[in-house]
Amino acid sequence: MSITSTLTDGRVAGRAADSEFVRRLKRRRTNETVFICLGLAATSIGLIALAALMIDLAASGYPRLTADFFTNFPSRRAGQAGILSAWVGSLLVISVTAFIGVPLGVAAGIYLEEYAPKNIWTNIIEINVSNLAGVPSIVFGLLALGLFVYGFGTGRSIFTAGLTLALLILPIIIVATREAIRAVPWSLREAAYGVGATKWQVTQDHVLPAAVPGVLTGVIIGISRALGETAPLVTIGALSFIAFLPPSPVSADFPFISFAWLFEGFTVLPIQAFNWVSRPGDDFQSNAAAAGLVLMAITLVLNGVAIYFRYRLRKKLQW
Amino acid sequence: MASALTVWERRRQRLRERAIEFVLLVAAASSVFVTLAIVAVLIYESLGFFSSVPITDFLFGTVWTPLFSNPQYGILPLLGGTLLSTFVALLFVAPIGLVTAVYLSEFASPRVREIIKPILELLSGVPTVVYGFFALLFMTPLLQTFIPNLPGFNILSAGIVIGIMIIPYVASLSEDAMRAVPNNLRDGSLAMGATRLETAVRVVLPAAISGVAAAFILGISRAVGETMIVAIAAGQQPNLTLDPREPAATITAYIVQVALGDLPHGSLAYQTIFAAGLVLLLLTLVFNIAGFWLRHKFREVY
Numbered sequence: 001m002s003i004t005s006t007l008t009d010g011r012v013a014g015r016a017a018d019s020e021f022v023r024r025l026k027r028r029r030t031n032e033t034v035f036i037c038l039g040l041a042a043t044s045i046g047l048i049a050l051a052a053l054m055i056d057l058a059a060s061g062y063p064r065l066t067a068d069f070f071t072n073f074p075s076r077r078a079g080q081a082g083i084l085s086a087w088v089g090s091l092l093v094i095s096v097t098a099f100i101g102v103p104l105g106v107a108a109g110i111y112l113e114e115y116a117p118k119n120i121w122t123n124i125i126e127i128n129v130s131n132l133a134g135v136p137s138i139v140f141g142l143l144a145l146g147l148f149v150y151g152f153g154t155g156r157s158i159f160t161a162g163l164t165l166a167l168l169i170l171p172i173i174i175v176a177t178r179e180a181i182r183a184v185p186w187s188l189r190e191a192a193y194g195v196g197a198t199k200w201q202v203t204q205d206h207v208l209p210a211a212v213p214g215v216l217t218g219v220i221i222g223i224s225r226a227l228g229e230t231a232p233l234v235t236i237g238a239l240s241f242i243a244f245l246p247p248s249p250v251s252a253d254f255p256f257i258s259f260a261w262l263f264e265g266f267t268v269l270p271i272q273a274f275n276w277v278s279r280p281g282d283d284f285q286s287n288a289a290a291a292g293l294v295l296m297a298i299t300l301v302l303n304g305v306a307i308y309f310r311y312r313l314r315k316k317l318q319w
Numbered sequence: 320m321a322s323a324l325t326v327w328e329r330r331r332q333r334l335r336e337r338a339i340e341f342v343l344l345v346a347a348a349s350s351v352f353v354t355l356a357i358v359a360v361l362i363y364e365s366l367g368f369f370s371s372v373p374i375t376d377f378l379f380g381t382v383w384t385p386l387f388s389n390p391q392y393g394i395l396p397l398l399g400g401t402l403l404s405t406f407v408a409l410l411f412v413a414p415i416g417l418v419t420a421v422y423l424s425e426f427a428s429p430r431v432r433e434i435i436k437p438i439l440e441l442l443s444g445v446p447t448v449v450y451g452f453f454a455l456l457f458m459t460p461l462l463q464t465f466i467p468n469l470p471g472f473n474i475l476s477a478g479i480v481i482g483i484m485i486i487p488y489v490a491s492l493s494e495d496a497m498r499a500v501p502n503n504l505r506d507g508s509l510a511m512g513a514t515r516l517e518t519a520v521r522v523v524l525p526a527a528i529s530g531v532a533a534a535f536i537l538g539i540s541r542a543v544g545e546t547m548i549v550a551i552a553a554g555q556q557p558n559l560t561l562d563p564r565e566p567a568a569t570i571t572a573y574i575v576q577v578a579l580g581d582l583p584h585g586s587l588a589y590q591t592i593f594a595a596g597l598v599l600l601l602l603t604l605v606f607n608i609a610g611f612w613l614r615h616k617f618r619e620v621y
Binding site for chain 1: 332335336339340342343344346347348349350351353354356357360361363364414415416418419421422423426427435437438439440441442444445446447448449450451452453455456457483486487490514515516517537540543544545546547550551571574575578579581584592593596599600603604606607610611
């Protein structure tokens with residue numbers, strides 16, 4: 001065989017390989033395009049589900065959202081039932097939750113980030129916090145039932161509910177506080193130490209103010225979670241039919257402030273919605289949708305504020 | 320110069336610093352007390368339960384009728400319901416979550432990602448009672464058009480809605496793990512002529528696999544502990560079945576059902592919810608530890 005023919009053979013083979021390569025390349029590129037379409041589809045399933053949820057709620061709940069709905073007590077007649085005791089209950093429970101959970105969580109976060117020595121105890125606390133975040137909420141309800149309601153005798157009250165939810169959102173607030181504090185640059189602390197500030201002075205006057213937006217984001221997310229939480233309050237025995245309001249915290253007579261409301265029975269928005277959704281009949285279910293719509297609106301507003309904080313934080317955070 | 324602090328002022332300041340540190344330590348330790356209290360309460364009440372019901376009956380019995388006149392205490396139907404609804408949720412969320420994560424991490428522009436991620440994360444902020452409403456009054460009727468004999472309460476629709484709820488856990492956390500993969504791995508792969516999809520599937524995903532697995536496990540742990548969706552939409556009769564079209568109760572749904580009735584404190588039926596809660600806690604603990612271990616491993620890679 002001559003040299004030239006070998007060359008031609010090689011060239012022909014090369015051309016065949018080329019066309020094979022081109023064919024495969026085309027397929028690989030098609031695969032990529034197909035995947036991008038798939039990716040768009042998968043991503044939009046989540047978005048579509050969220051939209052369907054809100055449209056479904058709005059369609060059956062919106063007509064019930066009259067002023068009366070907010071100022072009426074629950075009733076046996078669906079058309080006259082309202083969420084007055086539920087939203088007042090939610091407001092009071094969440095105040096207790098914030099009053100207990102925020103200082104406790106922020107203090108724990110400060111300790112773990114600024115004070116804690118690197119030792120086994122710190123390690124145990126850290127592992128514990130991340131484990132606590134994974135405990136199902138209903139288990140917190142069992143804790144509250146066994147320990148608070150029957151052990152400490154705080155009863156099926158607003159105080160018990162607020163305390164339970166505070167413990168539930170503790171990990172969220174601790175983690176957010178730690179992340180916010182960690183983002184404060186060391187130069188700030190060193191400058192303060194350099195002029196003779198004590199550890200607490202540095203923390204209080206310099207680290208914490210810089211960390212406030214991050215902490216606030218975590219607090220808002222935690223509060224939003226607590227507001228929507230149903231299961232642990234069912235186990236401690238929130239009532240779903242409450243046709244009275246707890247005693248007012250402020251009064252015209254001495255001593256002007258009363259804490260009797262803390263130990264009253266209560267209901268909250270999610271419990272009220274749960275009660276209505278489990279009743280037969282469209283009327284009560286549109287009440288449930290309306291209560292759910294109010295809950296969703298609060299959740300969206302709170303999360304929106306948190307997202308906005310985080311967005312501004314990321315833009316501002318160029319130390 | 321400003322006058323220096325006197326000895327007394329100094330001593331008072333030191334004392335104050337110590338006191339503050341102690342208060343902060345107590346706050347941090349309180350989270351450990353919460354865990355200890357949870358474990359103590361569950362074990363204490365469960366011990367009362369197991370003193371009247373043999374533990375083997377509890378673990379291996381296939382009938383759960385604690386409120387009947389002839390009560391039987393086999394946890395298997397409840398455990399089966401929990402695992403079945405979790406399995407349905409996982410089947411639903413696995414492809415969607417993974418593809419979403421790969422898409423957002425490797426294909427979407429930063430702008431699109433910045434907009435879509437917070438919206439997706441809203442899915443985990445929706446109150447679960449609203450999801451329950453959605454499962455019962457939207458998902459079930461929707462599924463009934465495809466599966467004609469589907470009962471009004473069923474595991475399938477509850478499981479799918481749980482799957483929707485955990486999309487953010489799975490997709491968003493997997494995406495974080497994939498984006499933590501250093502760019503030089505991607506560059507190397509692309510320089511060898513691989514397409515972006517090939518790079519994503521054969522280079523980025525394997526490098527991030529422990530983080531992705533941790534994200535899935537976190538999602539599973541959420542699904543196991545989910546309460547209101549199953550309590551509302553899955554029916555509350557214990558039912559040992561593998562067919563997700565049937566109604567069945569989960570551990571969490573049982574606890575809700577019992578808590579809604581007014582059970583006398585200290586009765587055996589009251590103690591059952593703590594025994595069931597203990598099983599639930601152990602179940603989620605296993606998943607959380609696995610997830611923690613995987614995340615730890617994932618952090619060590621780079």
